[in-house]
Amino acid sequence: MNKNINTLSQGANTTKETSQLRTLITSISRYKPALFGGIILGLLIFVAIFAPLVSPFDPNLQFPTEARVAPLTYLAESDRFVLLGTDQVGRDQLSRIMYASRVTLMVSFFAVIISCLLGTLVGLLAGYYRGWFDIIAMRWVDISLAFPFELLALSIVAVTGPSLTIVIIVLSLRIWVVYARVVRGSTLSIREKDYINGAKAVGAGEVRILTRYVLPNVLTPVLVVSTLYIGRMILIESSLSFLGIGVPATTPTWGGILGDGRAYIDTAWWIAFFPGLAIMITVLSVNLLGDWLRDYFDPKIDI
């Protein structure tokens, strides 16, 4: 027992001395799948930001005579090597997928951040204070979840017209209720714990109790939902573009390219395949990273 305590305290001391960033890096490098996910995601973000610099060609430049050319071909007429082939109007697929990552990543990250903040706030207040706010908020959540999402998206876009902001808002409207419900549920159980009473007993105010005692203890489910839904967001955004109610048709998105390529799947599989692959790799990376992040923030798990 004594020996145990000694080794434990040594462990605690070393972590105290190394900076937080160092522990973060050592932890992620020890957990290989997360490292893989992190690197892929980092690359994607890099490509999205610097798309004009790293993409080989203009994504909107059309060569109708060179349409649906297979990957790994050299095209003499326009003097270009198309790594991932060309689409139905002869645009370079790789460049288009690179530009599309901008929209896809931006939409999904912003939508997750907005709905996470809103949903967590509502869930926290509803769960902690109960009362009329809880009743109204949760009925709203029920209605939102019962309403067919595609119909909601269609009707909003029909009124406002498609734009990037509208897509982000539509996605957030769909997802914040998930956060609200998950956070409310966790808050309900946390508020009955003795450490909440303990905080009240030492005179802690409500803001302090909510931010220092309740919030940190509901973060685990929030992180899990976030990683699940960043992936879901990319898929939903893709399906909106696929339906033609996503961002304006001139802006390339993964879902949009995938939708366009569907018509040629028997003759030019690469048009639909590569954006699909990009979606899959991104969702996978986010999930791998999210798994590790959840464990990293849990003090009970030492990784």
Add this chain to the structure above:
Amino acid sequence: MNKPILGLKNIKKYYEAPGLFFGKKSNKLRALDGINLSVAVGQKIGIVGESGCGKSTLSKVIMRLVEPSSGKINLFGEEITTLSPKALNKIRKDIQIIFQDPFSSLNPRMRIGEIISEPLYIHQEIVPDQIKNEVISIMAAVGLTEDYFDRFPHQLSGGQRQRVGIARALILKPKIIIADEPVSALDVSIQAQLLNLLNKLHEDYNLTMIFISHDISVVQHTCDIIAVMYLGQIIEMGEANSLIQNPKHPYTEALISAVPQINFSKNSNKNKIVLHGDVPTAFSPPSGCRFHTRCIYVKERCKKEVPVLAEINRAHHLACHYPLIVS
């Protein structure tokens, strides 16, 4: 006897339970039904009773973590039942609580040092530079070394966690400590250590202590005065040793006889009083004496007339129509 530091006057706590048919007639759970108690400076009062008799509710009501339905709480001569939340937070420095379950009373996301220093940050009594020293000295007082400062609660054993709970309660230098079954979740060997620690702290810090327990032997070991509760009421109260040796209420007698004793004589189990049945529901307590359904000496009068808590001897209060005669 010194002048009282804490006085409870006719404290009642009813919980409303919704009725069967659309809340037409709601049921009231009488968790506390008229508690009168007066605690003097430096005293150690033990409150004992079965599960569900209202002990924990009483501790939470005194802390005003739970609002009493009626009655008055006096702290240092000031009535605190009507204080605003803000004024209440100031008073809370002086009265602290140690919780029963050390596994749910510490925030799992905070380090030990943060947990113990939290009250200091809230009340901002000392300069931030001194907070760490203060925390380490209080940790030493409860038997925790400095190593634990940066640990998380899950890295500690139950006994160590309970020491953290005690340190958190003590750091504001309160005048009154309420210990709500502080050792019932721990091993017997650890129990003894912690009881000794509490005794020592009581002297070192000149504390007044309200010690809540279901185990009368634990209370006897720690307290000057014992109050026995049954179904939300105090039924007997008196100086610890005389109450244990000479109980007047049949319920107290039964509680004492339930304490296991090492006795090698053949008829050691002969005098054991076994109570039958469960505690009646607090939704509709029995008429007359609330204990009459389980009392082995029950008489007709007990079923009709409510016995009142009255002083029968010097500092010995009893609510029973037929006090036990000294054998």
